[in-house]
Structure formats: C-alpha cells, structure tokens
Amino acid sequence: MSFIPKPIIILCAILFIIIVLGPLLLILAETFTSMDNLAQVFLLNSRQISLFKNSMLVGVSTVCFALLLGVGYGFLISRTDIPLQKFFIFSGLIPLFMPAHITAIGWIKLLNICGFAGNIFFYSWIGVGFVLGLAYFPFIMLLTLTGLNSVDSKLEEAAALIHSKRHVIRKITLPLASAYIASGAILVFVFSLSNYAVPDMLRVNTYPVEIFVQFSAFYDTAKAVILALPLVAVCLLLVFVQRYLMANKSYISLKARNKQKMLFKLGKGKIAAGLFCALVFSLSMGLPMLILIIGAGNLATYAIAFKTAWPQIRNSLLFSFVSATFICLISFPLGYALARAGKKTRLFIDLCSMIPFAIPSAIFGVAMIRFWNRPSTTIIYHTFLVLVFGYTARFSAFAIRAISANISQIHRNLEESAELACQSWSKRLRFILLPLAWPGILASWVLCFALCMGELGVTLLVIPAGEATLPIRIYTLMHYGAHKLVCGLSVILVLIIMLPILIVYLLYNKYKHKLLSNGAI
Amino acid sequence: MKKLLILLFGCAYLFISCLPLYAQSKKQVVLYTALDQIFSEPIIQDFEQETGIKVKVVYDTEAAKTTGLVNRLIAEKDNPNADVFWNNEIARSILLKDKGILASYISAQAKDIPSQFKDNQGFWTGFAARARVLIYNKDLVKDPELPRSIFDLTAPKWSKKVALANPLFGTTATHCAALFVALGDEKAKAYFQALADNQIVMVSGNSESRDRVVDGELAVGFTDTDDAWVAISEGKNVNMIYPDNRGLGTLLIPNTVCLIKNAPHPEQAKQLIDYILSRKVEEKLAFSSSMQIPLRKEVKKPDYVPDYDALSVMDIDFETVAHKLNQSGEFLTGLFLR
Numbered sequence: 039m040s041f042i043p044k045p046i047i048i049l050c051a052i053l054f055i056i057i058v059l060g061p062l063l064l065i066l067a068e069t070f071t072s073m074d075n076l077a078q079v080f081l082l083n084s085r086q087i088s089l090f091k092n093s094m095l096v097g098v099s100t101v102c103f104a105l106l107l108g109v110g111y112g113f114l115i116s117r118t119d120i121p122l123q124k125f126f127i128f129s130g131l132i133p134l135f136m137p138a139h140i141t142a143i144g145w146i147k148l149l150n151i152c153g154f155a156g157n158i159f160f161y162s163w164i165g166v167g168f169v170l171g172l173a174y175f176p177f178i179m180l181l182t183l184t185g186l187n188s189v190d191s192k193l194e195e196a197a198a199l200i201h202s203k204r205h206v207i208r209k210i211t212l213p214l215a216s217a218y219i220a221s222g223a224i225l226v227f228v229f230s231l232s233n234y235a236v237p238d239m240l241r242v243n244t245y246p247v248e249i250f251v252q253f254s255a256f257y258d259t260a261k262a263v264i265l266a267l268p269l270v271a272v273c274l275l276l277v278f279v280q281r282y283l284m285a286n287k288s289y290i291s292l293k294a295r296n297k298q299k300m301l302f303k304l305g306k307g308k309i310a311a312g313l314f315c316a317l318v319f320s321l322s323m324g325l326p327m328l329i330l331i332i333g334a335g336n337l338a339t340y341a342i343a344f345k346t347a348w349p350q351i352r353n354s355l356l357f358s359f360v361s362a363t364f365i366c367l368i369s370f371p372l373g374y375a376l377a378r379a380g381k382k383t384r385l386f387i388d389l390c391s392m393i394p395f396a397i398p399s400a401i402f403g404v405a406m407i408r409f410w411n412r413p414s415t416t417i418i419y420h421t422f423l424v425l426v427f428g429y430t431a432r433f434s435a436f437a438i439r440a441i442s443a444n445i446s447q448i449h450r451n452l453e454e455s456a457e458l459a460c461q462s463w464s465k466r467l468r469f470i471l472l473p474l475a476w477p478g479i480l481a482s483w484v485l486c487f488a489l490c491m492g493e494l495g496v497t498l499l500v501i502p503a504g505e506a507t508l509p510i511r512i513y514t515l516m517h518y519g520a521h522k523l524v525c526g527l528s529v530i531l532v533l534i535i536m537l538p539i540l541i542v543y544l545l546y547n548k549y550k551h552k553l554l555s556n557g558a559i
Numbered sequence: 560m561k562k563l564l565i566l567l568f569g570c571a572y573l574f575i576s577c578l579p580l581y582a583q584s585k586k587q588v589v590l591y592t593a594l595d596q597i598f599s600e601p602i603i604q605d606f607e608q609e610t611g612i613k614v615k616v617v618y619d620t621e622a623a624k625t626t627g628l629v630n631r632l633i634a635e636k637d638n639p640n641a642d643v644f645w646n647n648e649i650a651r652s653i654l655l656k657d658k659g660i661l662a663s664y665i666s667a668q669a670k671d672i673p674s675q676f677k678d679n680q681g682f683w684t685g686f687a688a689r690a691r692v693l694i695y696n697k698d699l700v701k702d703p704e705l706p707r708s709i710f711d712l713t714a715p716k717w718s719k720k721v722a723l724a725n726p727l728f729g730t731t732a733t734h735c736a737a738l739f740v741a742l743g744d745e746k747a748k749a750y751f752q753a754l755a756d757n758q759i760v761m762v763s764g765n766s767e768s769r770d771r772v773v774d775g776e777l778a779v780g781f782t783d784t785d786d787a788w789v790a791i792s793e794g795k796n797v798n799m800i801y802p803d804n805r806g807l808g809t810l811l812i813p814n815t816v817c818l819i820k821n822a823p824h825p826e827q828a829k830q831l832i833d834y835i836l837s838r839k840v841e842e843k844l845a846f847s848s849s850m851q852i853p854l855r856k857e858v859k860k861p862d863y864v865p866d867y868d869a870l871s872v873m874d875i876d877f878e879t880v881a882h883k884l885n886q887s888g889e890f891l892t893g894l895f896l897r
Contacts, residue, residue, distance in 0.1 A: 150774065241761065255727035255888055257633060257654065400630075407634035420640070498627045503589045503640065504615035514596050514618060 041453065041471040042371050043463055050371040058394060058431040061405035068408065069263040093231055093244040095163040096170070100230035101223045103171020107318050108178025109219055114311050116186045117211070118302050126315045128543055130179050133322040134485070135535050137492035137509075138173035139235035140528055144326020145169055146239065147333060165240045170230045172322040177229075178222035185218025186211065187299065194300040203302050217283045224276045224283075232269055232396050234495070245269055246398045253400050266401055273396035277389060327532065333525030343526040347511050354508040355534065357422050358490035361429040365437050365486045366479055368430065373441030373478070374471075391435035399495020402431065406500050420502055428496040433489045437482035444478025445471075484542055488535045508534075587613040588827035591628045592645040594814060598849045599645065606834045612827050617641070632660055632819070642828035644817045645835060650733045652683040652815040653881035662820040664829060668836035671855050675877070676813045685813030686836055687844040687851035690870070691734045692799040692809070694769055694787040699778040706779060708803045713753035722760045722768040722780035726891040730783050730812050731765065735891055736883040737810050737875050748890060755894050773797055783812075785849040788863075792848060801870060808873035813854060814844075
C-alpha cells in the first residue's frame with residue numbers, strides 16, 4: 039500500500055460508506071421499526087411464486103442469450119483471424135453504453151412496424167431475455183476475452199500436436215476460460231434480476247416490477263424494501279461464488295488479442311464469422327438505432343429537439359461530467375485497496391460495492407430523500423450534489439472494479455522499486471501509479487459518464503426543483519405521443535454517450551504503441 | 560503536491576460556497592406537478608410574468624406512472640421542499656391529505672367550483688377535468704355496433720379487442736376504484752372478472768391504449784379525453800365515446816391543487832394556487848391539446864370540449880374512491896397481473 043497512504047483510503051472508504059450505505063441502512067432501519075408483521079411479506083402465495091418464477095426465467099434467459107452472443111463474439115475477435123477485428127472490438131463494446139430501455143424502445147417500434155405489435159413471444163420472459171441479453175452480452179464478451187488471454191498457450195500447443203484445433207478449443211481453451219465466462223454470466227444474471235425498465239415495458243412481472251408496484255401504487259415503502267431483500271441476498275451469494283471462481287484472477291484485460299496466444303485460422307469460415315459479429319452488432323445496436331433514426335424523420339426534428347431540450351441536454355452533460363469525475367476520484371483509492379489490501383478489506387469493499395446492484399432505483403431514490411433531506415444537509419439536497427451522490431451510490435462499483443482490475447495487472451515489484459527510489463508517496467503516485475493506471479481510470483470515467491447520462495430512476499425522485507435531465511425529458515414526451523421527438527432525443531442521448539467513447543477509442547489507436555512501450559496496457 | 564492539494568481544496572471551497580446561491584432565490588415558489596409539462600409550462604410562465612415570482616418546477620413522468628412526485632412528497636414530509644402540488648388527478652391528493660402532508664387553504668377563486676370537486680376543509684381543490692372515455696378505431700368499429708356502456712365490453716364480440724391500462728396506476732386506478740364504489744364490491748368484482756374472462760388486453764398506460772387502437776391492433780381502448788384528443792386532433796382514424804351517458808355516468812377526474820403543510824414559501828404558494836384556480840387557466844387548458852373540461856359554466860371553451868352540464872357525470876364521493884384504491888388494487892393485481 040505504498041502508493042496511496044492509508045488515511046486517504048480510509049477517508050474515501052468513509053465517504054463511500056456515507057454516500058452508498060448510509061441511505062440504505064437508514065431506510066432499512068426505518069422499515070424494520072415501522073413494520074408490524076414482516077412475515078406477511080414473505081408469505082409464499084401464488085403471486086410470490088409467480089414473481090419468483092418470472093424473475094428466474096428472465097435471469098436465465100438473459101444469461102443464455104448473453105452467453106450465446108458474448109462467448110462466440112469474444113472468441114472470434116480474440117482468437118481468430120476474423121476480418122475487421124478492430125471495428126468489431128469497438129462495436130462489441132458499444133451496447134454496454136446504450137441504456138437497455140432504449141434498446142427495448144427500438145425493438146418495440148421495429149415489431150410494430152413489422153406488424154408484430156404485442157407479439158406474445160416478445161411480450162414475455164423470452165423477449166425480456168432477448169433484449170437484456172443484447173444489452174448485457176458485452177460483459178460476457180469482455181470476460182471471455184480476458185479468460186482467453188489468460189490461457190497458457192503451451193497447453194494449447196501441446197494439445198494441438200495430437201488433436202485438431204476444434205478439439206483443442208472444446209477441450210482445452212474454453213474449459214480454461216470457463217471461470218471467467220461463468221463469472222460474466224453471474225454478473226449478467228444479477229443485472230437482469232434487478233432490471234425494472236425492460237420487464238415493465240414488455241409487461242413481465244418480476245421482483246423489481248412488484249417492488250415498483252408496492253412503492254408507486256400502494257405507497258408501501260416498507261414492503262418494497264422488504265421485497266428487495268431476496269434480491270440483495272441472491273446478489274451477495276453470487277458475489278461469493280464469483281469471488282471463488284475469480285480467486286487471484288483479473289476481471290478485465292484491455293488487450294484484445296494476445297500475440298503470443300494460439301490463433302485459429304478461420305479459412306472459409308471468415309465470412310460466416312464476420313456475418314455473425316455483424317449480426318450481433320445489428321441486433322444489439324444497429325437495428326434499434328436505425329429504427330430510432332427513421333422514427334425521428336428529417337433533420338428538422340433534431341433541430342426542434344435541440345432547441346426545446348437544450349436545458350435538459352446541458353444539465354445531463356454537467357451532472358454526468360461532475361458525477362463521473364467524482365466517482366473516479368473516490369473509486370481510485372478504493373480500487374487500489376481492492377487490488378492490494380488484505381483479504382478482509384477486499385471482501386468488505388467487494389460486498390459493499392455489489393449491494394447497490396441489487397437495490398431497485400426507486401428504493402434508492404426514497405432512501406436518498408430520507409437521508410439527505412434535512413436542514414443540516416440542505417446544501418446537498420437542494421443542489422445537484424444530491425444527484426452526484428446518487429450516481430456515485432449506483433455506479434461506483436463499476437469504477438472500483440475496473441480500476442482494481444487495472445492496478446492488479448501492475449507488478450508489485452514496480453511498487454517495491456518505487457518505494458526504494460523515492461520517499462514521497464505523492465511522487466510515486468504521480469510518476470509511477472497514475473501513468474500505469476490511467477487506462478483503467480479513463481475506462482471507468484467513460485463508463486460512469488454513460489451510465490449517469492442514461493440514469494432515470496433515482497434522478498426522478500431527487501432532482502432539485504427547476505431542473506430536469508435528458509432521460510426525464512424523453513419519458514415525459516413519450517406520454518403524449520410525440521414519437522418523432524422521442525426518437526430524435528433518444529438518438530441525441532446515444533450520440534452524446536458515444537462521443538467520449540469515440541474520443542477514447544481514437545486516442546487509444548493513436549497512442550497505442552507509445553502506451554505499449556511504456557507498459558501502461 | 561501540496562500546492563495541488565491547496566488548489567483543490569480552494570476550488571472545492573469556492574464551489575461549495577456558491578451552491579447556496581444556486582439553491583436559493585428570494586421570491587420564488589416550488590411547484591411539484593403531475594400534469595404534463597407541455598400543458599403546465601405555459602401556464603407557469605404566464606404566472607411568472609404576471610407576478611414576478613420565480614416558479615421552480617419538478618415534473619412527473621410517464622416512467623413513474625405519475626406517482627413519483629407523490630412518493631417524493633411522502634418522503635419529504637418531515638422537511639418539505641414543495642410549496643404547491645398540482646396533481647393531474649384527485650385520488651392521490653386525498654391520499655396525501657390522509658397522510659398529513661397537505662395544509663388547508665380555501666381559495667377565493669374556488670367558490671363557484673361544484674362542491675363534488677373540492678374538499679370542504681380546503682385541503683385540495685379540483686378544477687379542469689378529464690373524462691374517462693372509450694377510444695375506438697373507426698375502421699374496426701362501425702356506428703351501429705359502438706359500445707355505449709363499459710358493460711357492453713364483456714360481450715364475446717369484444718374478446719381480445721379491448722385495451723385497459725395497468726389498473727394500479729393513474730386515472731385507470733381511480734376509475735376502477737370508482738366502479739367499486741359505484742357498483743359495490745361484488746358487482747365490481749364480477750364485472751372485472753367478466754373483462755378478464757373476455758381476455759381484455761392489458762397495456763402499460765393510457766397512451767399505449769390509445770396507440771394500439773390508432774394502429775388498428777385493437778378495436779377499443781379505455782383512456783382519458785386528453786390522450787384520445789391527441790390522436791383525434793392529429794387526424795387519426797379514431798373517435799371517442801363518453802360511456803354510460805344514460806346510466807352510471809361518465810367518470811370525470813379533475814386536476815387538483817394543494818398547499819403543502821409547512822411549505823417554505825406559503826404566501827407565494829397561495830398566490831400560485833389562486834392563479835391556477837382562476838377561470839383563465841381552465842380556459843387555457845380547455846383550448847390546449849389536453850382538452851380539459853371546465854367545471855364552471857361561464858368559462859370559454861372550444862366546441863369539441865363538452866359542457867359539464869351536458870355530460871351525465873358519475874355521482875361519486877372522491878374521498879370514498881381514494882380510500883377504496885388499495886382494496887380494488889389488490890383484487891385487480893390478483894386478477895390481471897399475475
């Protein structure tokens with residue numbers, strides 16, 4: 039822990055606990071003290087069974103779709119001579135930054151155009167799994183990529199001497215990467231289990247939908263909180279499974295293709311492989327976007343959209359920029375601690391950062407109001423700082439993990455050498471750690487910026503009076519049938535989210551060689 | 560590094576010191592409104608121009624099923640930030656009254672509003688109403704076979720052809736609870752059971768109900784006048800029926816405006832409530848694309864907006880309806896949302 043002094047890490051941990059856990063603990067305490075009959079909530083009636091069944095079906099179908107797309111995609115771009123490899127790496131990551139409900143809107147509009155409005159297969163757990171699978175497959179793709187990069191090439195080469203390459207892939211390569219793939223599947227399962235927007239749009243009743251109903255139709259916050267507890271329990275259980283699977287392994291590798299690894303020649307299959315990746319891109323991003331662009335009509339729609347929604351666009355940009363920066367500032371020391379600290383500290387950070395994934399945004403919103411709306415914290419609740427804290431609570435886990443993954447790849451010898459060479463921790467931080475860790479920080483910033491731009495659930499409940507964001511504007515317009523404007527603003531939202539990704543991608547390509555020679559990636 | 564830290568702390572200090580300026584302004588009022596921004600914003604701007612009072616608004620959205628603000632008001636009860644709540648319906652205003660979130664204020668502007676639409680203690684006051692109507696596709700339903708009553712829709716010929724929004728939210732929830740009150744529990748349950756048996760199509764909201772009828776996917780849909788009028792005014796091949804004009808009556812759901820208890824700016828809040836309850840606001844809402852029905856006789860309105868007197872209005876006590884919401888909601892959850 040020589041790069042960042044303990045007091046700074048402790049300070050960030052305290053901030054993290056106040057911002058992330060404070061509101062949740064308060065609302066939990068209020069719930070348990072206000073509810074007379076807790077057992078009633080957990081009573082296993084036919085509705086509870088139906089909710090459990092639907093939630094599981096959504097989770098499993100999402101994982102199946104995401105595995106189908108993510109493993110194949112990850113393998114093709116990392117271990118084969120697929121054409122347009124650079125483009126497919128980039129296009130495979132894009133859905134990660136597109137809000138799942140935008141994908142759902144695109145698909146619903148597409149089905150309506152094709153005359154399949156209200157199709158019973160789409161408006162079911164199959165449809166939800168399909169849409170969420172398209173939205174979340176990049177997680178599996180990224181972990182597959184990392185897993186494949188970690189496979190020892192000597193094992194593959196030895197196997198290849200006596201077996202066909204297809205056999206090597208099936209029996210050596212994929213089994214060795216399976217822990218990473220399973221870990222990705224767990225992550226996707228947790229995300230799909232706590233997603234509200236897509237099941238609601240496709241009218242499938244899952245736990246998050248029921249929680250929303252209790253909260254919004256019956257105004258029973260206590261029951262909504264209690265209903266969220268099974269989600270938290272499942273989530274925490276899966277964190278332990280994931281930790282077991284990923285013991286001493288890194289989550290993310292930013293290398294797309296390790297040149298020392300065995301490369302599988304596709305031969306005539308090149309075109310089919312290219313078509314598969316193009317199809318995945320089309321389904322996840324291309325088609326929904328195309329539908330939105332067609333729906334928006336001509337350029338005049340965008341002009342009207344910009345003119346009428348400029349204050350909301352400006353707010354979204356400002357809030358997301360400040361939030362992403364704050365998240366990275368607080369997550370950097372915690373990510374470092376997650377990579378370098380002892381087992382207990384690591385487990386603590388891991389668990390604390392995973393809990394927010396299982397909490398539906400509506401509950402988070404109310405918890406934030408109860409926690410921050412008091413005379414002593416007016417300065418936070420009445421300004422956009424409350425949004426910054428809300429976004430930090432929701433998304434800092436992503437940043438902590440990405441930064442930690444990056445720091446884990448920096449050899450400890452470097453740390454020890456730096457300590458011998460330089461007494462000042464700040465110099466070690468500035469000249470050694472930051473230059474090596476910045477890809478992780480940058481990736482976290484971009485991801486958090488994108489997530490903040492699309493956030494709706496918490497924003498809706500805590501946004502200061504007189505302010506609004508772009509997603510709020512889009513949802514408001516959806517109500518009175520302003521389809522063109524909804525499509526136009528959705529396209530603008532996606533483009534704004536894409537802009538920093540594109541800049542990072544271009545910078546990466548420009549300075550890749552310099553970075554590689556510095557050992558930064 | 561020390562210089563950098565000093566600079567960072569300096570910037571943070573400046574930023575935090577400026578925040579109160581951002582947060583507060585002297586002559587202002589905070590309004591939470593569930594009425595669509597497109598309709599409420601011009602009225603708020605007029606009020607600002609006339610009085611010089613700055614209105615800070617929080618709008619609700621379709622994503623929150625227009626209940627996000629109610630939850631926010633409940634959560635903010637101990638330290639309220641809103642001064643005025645302008646609700647686009649009535650049942651949740653009564654719920655807020657029951658939870659002790661509202662303060663009493665009887666506006667002089669409300670004296671000629673029918674007593675059915677205002678609280679006699681002044682906790683909420685209704686104005687400019689929407690009606691619960693049936694929208695139908697003119698290609699799919701011809702005049703002779705038009706349903707004149709919501710009870711016609713249980714007939715087999717309407718099987719799988721009728722849309723109903725989620726009965727737990729918005730005006731649909733109020734409508735369902737009103738039927739429980741008007742018909743009695745047993746008859747209401749039998750009616751909804753008959754609709755379920757007739758495979759009524761559940762949709763997410765009233766706007767989706769309208770859209771699916773406009774698209775010709777369904778023949779008839781339960782919706783509100785404002786949603787139906789959006790499609791009719793755009794020239795879509797649909798029309799609307801005010802159902803049960805000769806029986807139970809059509810349900811009218813007024814907007815309501817309420818003063819928040821311990822509001823930070825009570826005087827400005829009362830000024831805003833007076834303005835919202837004025838005749839000119841009812842007139843503006845009648846002429847807007849939300850085609851709200853004025854509850855007062857002399858208010859000017861376009862011809863397509865029906866006279867309040869010409870409608871057979873469901874005679875109902877809204878307090879009883881609001882108290883029925885949970886019971887009807889629980890029954891309908893079991894019936895439609897498994």
